[in-house]
Amino acid sequence: MIDRRAAAGRLLRAATSGGPPVTYALIALCCVVFAISPLSGLNPVYGSADALLSAQAGYFERWGVIPSELWDGSAHALLTPLTALFVHGSWLHLLGNILFLYVFGAMAEERMGHTEFAFFYLGCGYLALLAYAAAHATSDETLVGASGAISAVLGAFLYLFPRARVTSVFPFLLFLPLRFPAWIVLIFWFVLQWLAAKGAGSGPGVAYLAHVVGFAIGFLYAWGRYRRDARVRSPATATEGESQP
Template identity: 70%
Template sequence: MISKSTPMTYALIVLCCLLFLLGPAGGLNPAYGSGDALLAAQRAYFRRWGVIPAELFDGPARAALTPATALFVHGSWVHLLGNMLFLYVFGAMTEERMGRVQFTLFYVGCGYLALLGYAAANAASEQSLVGASGAISAVLGAFLYLFPGARVTSLLPFLFFLPLRFPAWVVLPFWAALQWLAAGRAPQGPGVAYLAHLVGFGLGFVVAWMLFGRVNRGCPRVEAAPAPAPEGENLP
């Protein structure tokens, strides 16, 4: 049942899913054809609505909007479902604490700045960057500050994927450390924009601290479903 106190979390999930299904990336809309025609439509779609760092800083004025539009574009089913599961798990409690208007501004603003930070570090790149991972990483950072003691169910591969419950102050910094290590080893070319994750996570934590200070921090016991790490896809 959808909570009346957290409508924007669910609205964001529905919007991202609808855009994916109606666009060429989902491969289900017959208007985009199939085979080579579909691949060409996907590339054009990502370049139109995704962030291209080289154009963002030295291109048409409309490129300045792409860090916002890219938040609602996903490159594959795995990319979409991973991001939306993370948003579902961590977004509702964060929105409830922030309020719907503040949460929406927080989500879009931090997501925009996360993609902008990635673009600034890769200013010569001609690859399209799409995905909500920068914004969702900001939600994770805010969740860590607001609910450090919340119990998060995690699947650990080195323990045969047994579901274990840990507090957020253990799980989320561990996730951020993995992003940091992966960012240092990431090859050049299409892949996951780990730097956008790190920028978003840091922004989310800092913004939550600025907004709430030591007031209204909570340590509820909650169940968080396991999910793969949110990804920001860097597409050719």
């Protein structure tokens, strides 16, 4: 489970200070899109009760990835792995993703540069959702969320900052906040996603395969792009978090 109080504090401080603009813009865009959508329940234009449920279903179908429709060649269907990155099914889904994006995205953006990070995030997120759709090509379930892109950020972070310290809480350690090197936390997270993906079906739930693919693409990109450069190895770098995006 993520140390949400510490991460939320960092997110609040980020809103009142300078920092990586792409990471903050992505966070803001996800929040705004969710707030004005029928999924938040805040926009009265969508009505309530049955009307709201119908609007929510239509919203998922319009902006989310439907694997069985992705390969029909239409421009709209091919665009959905991009639009789905900004659609979240609930407040909890949104909060978990934006916390991870800030915690790990800020340092990755500073290392990559703003423009490269933006294309990295969108490209890896697109490919992660595309891979999930290819593996479940006959599924009619809608896939939404930024998890694939954020998993790619985690993979890149593992390569770029292997010794950065992260504050994490683990259920089997009685939820005590402990600090570990990033490589321990992120490899542990990746193994959990891999095991979950092997046992997951194509129905509603968490798209673990998109996490695995996104993480792998992000790590391989960072390895290929920066393997001739010196990686950041200082254990003094601080960040927080460990859980599923």
